[in-house]
Amino acid sequence: MRLNYIDNCDCLEGLREVPDNSVDLIVTDPPYFLSMGHAGSSTNARGGTSEQLNTNRCFNDLAICTPFYKQLFAEYKRVLKDDGSFYFFTDWRGYAYYFPLLNAELPVRNMLVWDKKSGPGSFYGFAHELIIFGTYKPKNKAGCGTNVWRMSGFNSGAKSTNGDKVHPTQKPWEVIAKAIEDSTEPGAVVLDTFMGSGTTAVACLRTGRNYIGFELDEKYHAIAEQRIAGAVDELLGV
Template identity: 35%
Template sequence: MTETAAQPVWLDQVYCEDALAGLARIADGSVDLILTDPPYNLGKDYGNGSDRQTLDDYLRWTEQWIDAALPKLKANGSLYVFTTWRNSPEVFVMLKQRMTMMNEIIWDRRVPSMGGSVRSFTSVHDTIGFFVKRKDYYFDLDAVRIAYDAATKKARSRSIFVGAKWLELGYNPKDLWSVSRLHKEHPERADHPTQKPLEIIERMVKASCPPGGVVLDLFMGSGTTALAALRCGRHFVGFELNRDYCAIIEQRLAAQHAAMSAPKETVLPAKPARRKPTARKTLAKKPVAVAKDVSI
């Protein structure tokens, strides 16, 4: 199959290979959004030792993938990167030397108040950096507004608020996102140690990638970025080293394709049930004389 202008061969593909090698497949200036969750270098087991480097090696590797990935972005493209507070200062400085930082987003994982460190405050959040290439970057706020509840709308019923867009469509999400981590019993959960919730990834995709646009993830993990792109009507491309995770991604995407292609059941209006006359109604229709006979 040859690549065409309309449909590059790498579109909607997840390659089971190293991103630094695989990025050569992707044309420069062809991606609307880079959304990625690289290893944090905290010693997690991803089956390949990628999360167990010295700090210097980790930062050197981070700079490598940043410099390899950024040319793939369109001029009005954006980047979101997950990281930990331990390394976010260094990672963000690297990116600020190449892009404009728009937000530091804090993901509150809603970790229950149990256990934790006894020599410092317990860490319960991940850090997300939101960066853009230039001032006219794509951003669709209306796609990710959070609706006000009925009580708030009622409180804002004065004439000056009538027809206000922000009141009807909702408010802008703040930079603190309180979304529960995925527990083992969660139906969305796959067999991956650091899987991110669809709710978070879909918010980024809807806000920063136009419909029909392309999302790139260099470290696919369980494939949540690809799944979110598919669900939101965007294209995706990504890389994952671990073959077991590649199999999980394939299964998740196949299940989503099946759900999207399944015929929707047509719900016909229910026919009104014929009600049988009750004994009471039957007696009421009988002549008065009969009713008198019954009482004798």
């Protein structure tokens, strides 16, 4: 089985090569396009536009995404081992959409709140993200602790250990490493179908796990490869 690679392709295409029952953990952060509805804005009764208030969205607008996610989650079920686990990042707009689709295929156990301590935005700052967590394991480290993770985001200190952001929705590697260490042992196989700048691969290298990943965007794929090379040099003390 091929390990420790990120292919520059659509994840549904890349997943075809991943054998059944071969992955210990899926940790992934899909594109947050769910916040987008139809283009254009309409004025509501109080004079706000749908863009400003971001409340005029309808899940029917996402009908085009549903076949993709149904196929993706069926693939997750196929590749995940019988004692595997998964962490699926989303935000307050996406949770209600993803939950029933994911829960139809895999054993969702909890919704984690990643408290980033501070965040940008008006109408209260966006200081948290959500993670849909599930596992087939009756017991693992993930059973300890609470479903709130208080870990710095890029606005509250993660720059000191991650450097400047190289992807707009980049996660601090420590947050991914927590998911990895809570749910797997060294040597495990971790899948990220939306690698972005390669944070999951970097976290795997630093925690002694193997990674498999896909990234559609050529530019971010190249950035991910650079970050992996940097992490390898660091581990080798180059």
